[in-house]
Amino acid sequence: MSNLYDRLSPIVINLPPSGIRRFFDLANQMQGVISLGVGEPDFVTPWHIREACMYSLEQGYTTYTSNRGLPELCIEIAKYLTKYDLAYDPSHEIMVTVGGSEAIDLAMRTLVCPGDEVLIPAPTYVSYRPCAMLAGASVIDVPTYAEDGFRLTAQALERAITTRSKVLVLCFPNNPTGAVMTREDLAQIAEVAIRHDLFVISDEIYAELTYDGHHTSIAALPGMRERTIVISGMSKAYAMTGWRIGYIAAPEPLLAAMLKIHQYTIMCAPHMAQRAALEALRNGDDERDKMIESYDRRRKLIVASLNEIGLPCHEPRGAFYAFPDIRPTGLSSEEFAERLLLEQGVAVVPGNVFGETGEGFVRCSYATSVELIEDAMRRIGAFVSKLVSQAVK
Amino acid sequence: MNDALRLKVADLLHDNAKLSVDTIAKMLGETPETIAETIHHLERDKVILRYSAVVNWDKLETNQVTAVIDVRVLPQREVGFDSIAKKIYRFEEVKSVALMSGGYDLQVTVVGRDIREVSRFVSEKLATIENVTATTTHFLLKTYKSDGVIFDDTDGERRLMITP
Ligand SMILES: Cc1ncc(COP(=O)(O)O)c(C=O)c1O
Numbered sequence: 001m002s003n004l005y006d007r008l009s010p011i012v013i014n015l016p017p018s019g020i021r022r023f024f025d026l027a028n029q030m031q032g033v034i035s036l037g038v039g040e041p042d043f044v045t046p047w048h049i050r051e052a053c054m055y056s057l058e059q060g061y062t063t064y065t066s067n068r069g070l071p072e073l074c075i076e077i078a079k080y081l082t083k084y085d086l087a088y089d090p091s092h093e094i095m096v097t098v099g100g101s102e103a104i105d106l107a108m109r110t111l112v113c114p115g116d117e118v119l120i121p122a123p124t125y126v127s128y129r130p131c132a133m134l135a136g137a138s139v140i141d142v143p144t145y146a147e148d149g150f151r152l153t154a155q156a157l158e159r160a161i162t163t164r165s166k167v168l169v170l171c172f173p174n175n176p177t178g179a180v181m182t183r184e185d186l187a188q189i190a191e192v193a194i195r196h197d198l199f200v201i202s203d204e205i206y207a208e209l210t211y212d213g214h215h216t217s218i219a220a221l222p223g224m225r226e227r228t229i230v231i232s233g234m235s236k237a238y239a240m241t242g243w244r245i246g247y248i249a250a251p252e253p254l255l256a257a258m259l260k261i262h263q264y265t266i267m268c269a270p271h272m273a274q275r276a277a278l279e280a281l282r283n284g285d286d287e288r289d290k291m292i293e294s295y296d297r298r299r300k301l302i303v304a305s306l307n308e309i310g311l312p313c314h315e316p317r318g319a320f321y322a323f324p325d326i327r328p329t330g331l332s333s334e335e336f337a338e339r340l341l342l343e344q345g346v347a348v349v350p351g352n353v354f355g356e357t358g359e360g361f362v363r364c365s366y367a368t369s370v371e372l373i374e375d376a377m378r379r380i381g382a383f384v385s386k387l388v389s390q391a392v393k
Numbered sequence: 394m395n396d397a398l399r400l401k402v403a404d405l406l407h408d409n410a411k412l413s414v415d416t417i418a419k420m421l422g423e424t425p426e427t428i429a430e431t432i433h434h435l436e437r438d439k440v441i442l443r444y445s446a447v448v449n450w451d452k453l454e455t456n457q458v459t460a461v462i463d464v465r466v467l468p469q470r471e472v473g474f475d476s477i478a479k480k481i482y483r484f485e486e487v488k489s490v491a492l493m494s495g496g497y498d499l500q501v502t503v504v505g506r507d508i509r510e511v512s513r514f515v516s517e518k519l520a521t522i523e524n525v526t527a528t529t530t531h532f533l534l535k536t537y538k539s540d541g542v543i544f545d546d547t548d549g550e551r552r553l554m555i556t557p
Contacts, residue, residue: 024555037555044548126557175557297405297420304419347555370409374416 015130019353023337027347034376036364037347039175041239041320045276046287049238052279053272061271067263069096069247070274076281077247084207085220086230088249095259096269096277100205100233100246105131106258107201107229107248108167112137116166121152122355123323125175125203132167140165143357146325149314150179154188161192167199170218173206176354176363177323178299178316183216190221200228205246206319208237208288211296213317219249226251229258236319237288238280243273295320298366298373305377306364309384320367323351327360329387337362344379395431398423402431403440408541410444447542451535459488459504459533460511463497467524474498480522486514497529508532 005013020037027033044050068074071091078090088094097103104127112118114136120128122141129139142160144150157168170189172181181189193200200218207215219228233246246269248258268274280288302322306313311324326336333350340346351358366373398421405417414432418425435441450457466477474492481501482490489502501519505511511530520528536544 018557020555020557024553027554033554035554038552039556040552042552300422301416301419304422349555349557370412370416370420 011134015133020349023347027341030345033345033347034372035347036368036376037349038365038367040241040367041236041291042367043239043291045239046284048283049276049280053276056272056275061275063271065268065271065274067268068259069269070278073274073278076278080281081249084215084217086217086249092252093255094247094249095255095262096274097246097248097262098266098269099235099244100203100231101127102266103231103246103248104128104203106261107231108132108135109261110254110257111167111199115164117162117164119157119160119165119168123176123351123358124171124354126354128169141355145357146314150174150177151181151185152189154192157189157192161196165196165198167201168193169201171203173210173318175206175319176321176349176351176358178319178321180210180317186216186218186221190218190224193227194223198227200224201231202228203231205232205236207232209292209295209320210318211299229254234277234280238284239291240280243276245269245273245277295367298370301370302364302366302373309377309381310388311384320365322364322366323361324364325360326362329384330391333359333362340380340383344383346376346379398431399435402428403435406441447540449544456507457504458508458511459502461531461533462501462503462515462519463529464499464501464525465497465527466499467526469524477522477524481519484518
């Protein structure tokens with residue numbers, strides 16, 4: 001047989017390798033590492049949700065569900081979305097997916113074909129680009145900057161648009177920057193999207209984790225609902241990452257098309273996990289809000305500490321990441337992350353893995369205990385002051 | 394004094410009394426001076442009475458026993474239950490006393506060196522107090538959770554070190 005590798009799909013061969021893999025391997029070999037590199041809640045799923053799943057197993061809910069998901073779950077999701085002024089018909093405009101991850105893939109495959117361009121603000125979560133590429137599209141980075149608090153501006157978007165641009169991806173609150181878009185910010189983006197007739201994939205998985213203020217969905221703005229696919233899920237807000245439950249809300253023709261792919265490739269999201277999600281949406285608000293309050297306190301702690309250390313950190317208004325500027329150290333993101341890991345045993349994620357404009361920054365997740373955050377800050381402080389004093393000499 | 398802030402500070406310290414003033418200040422977006430003053434007031438006003446640790450005694454070499462005793466009493470004119478409660482809580486071996494609704498009146502927690510010591514306390518000291526009409530003693534066999542802390546918690550760190 002000829003070289004196996006050469007016979008694989010060139011699209012897959014050309015997918016960029018995961019930027020965090022190397023750090024993952026490195027960190028895993030070391031002892032006593034404090035990780036600020038984790039992109040998931042540090043809470044175990046609240047007990048009443050786990051208990052509901054066990055009860056559903058006792059009741060024998062081990063079958064497939066309808067492709068779009070349990071009807072009662074779709075109804076709860078529709079009810080939940082009204083808090084963001086979103087109105088979707090649970091029987092035609094909502095579907096349950098295997099995490100927000102599947103939803104991203106479905107949205108890309110449904111909207112684009114080879115030759116189309118997908119506009120992706122960067123730095124951002126890592127899976128939009130490969131999903132767009134797998135669908136055959138080319139990706140255009142739209143830079144966001146620390147000066148703007150990493151919000152997307154209409155000017156940057158306008159500059160990136162070409163005649164082949166078809167889809168804009170929005171991820172706010174943003175992973176890795178914690179940036180949030182206000183209604184006014186979104187209105188300017190909406191105006192551009194409508195004028196250029198773009199579709200929008202809006203990944204709002206961190207919507208609940210919006211501090212001081214209320215999340216706004218771009219789909220709630222005039223003229224946007226018909227062109228927007230809203231993606232969200234249970235992972236972050238309810239500490240349910242391992243359950244793999246996400247969902248999509250979109251106008252019927254778009255939803256029906258995505259459902260077609262889902263029906264052939266996935267069939268349905270796991271039944272017992274859907275039962276757990278149902279419990280979370282019906283009875284989980286109090287525990288969810290307590291978790292959010294706890295993130296908020298740790299957010300303030302880490303931002304104040306990073307600024308004190310001399311790593312300027314804009315205020316992340318959502319998600320659970322701080323994204324400090326490490327340029328004062330004179331190191332690149334990767335050098336910083338690697339040396340910090342080796343010299344002080346603290347794992348962070350270099351900003352450049354989230355896009356070129358993430359260079360010069362690192363992502364620090366504050367979904368970890370106050371004690372560990374404080375210990376990590378002491379170590380980062382020692383690391384930075386050593387570098388800075390060397391630079392002075 | 395700002396009541397919302399007092400509540401937040403008390404809540405944080407109740408969860409972890411070792412938090413420094415500086416850390417609390419950062420977590421709540423206040424100055425260290427404001428937090429120090431708030432803590433001072435909480436202590437002065439006896440909102441915060443003591444800083445102590447939650448200990449799993451089962452893990453230490455000790456034979457000490459704990460008993461929870463349901464006590465029924467005849468309330469007294471004008472002072473109700475308070476004067477009897479006072480007579481009970483003055484004893485050094487009594488760790489807590491609370492007035493309860495339901496089938497009995499006072500719930501008393503007693504710690505002694507061994508079962509005999511606790512039994513003696515109940516029969517000689519507690520049951521003989523005037524207006525105490527009945528006692529039911531429950532010896533504590535094992536603590537699973539106390540003050541919000543699960544003792545044999547196996548929910549350790551299960552997350553991968555780095556995830557996107
Ligand atoms: C912005 C964003 N979207 C989507 C996901 C995928 O989440 P899930 O598939 O668990 O719903 C993540 C996970 O880290 C994320 O950060």
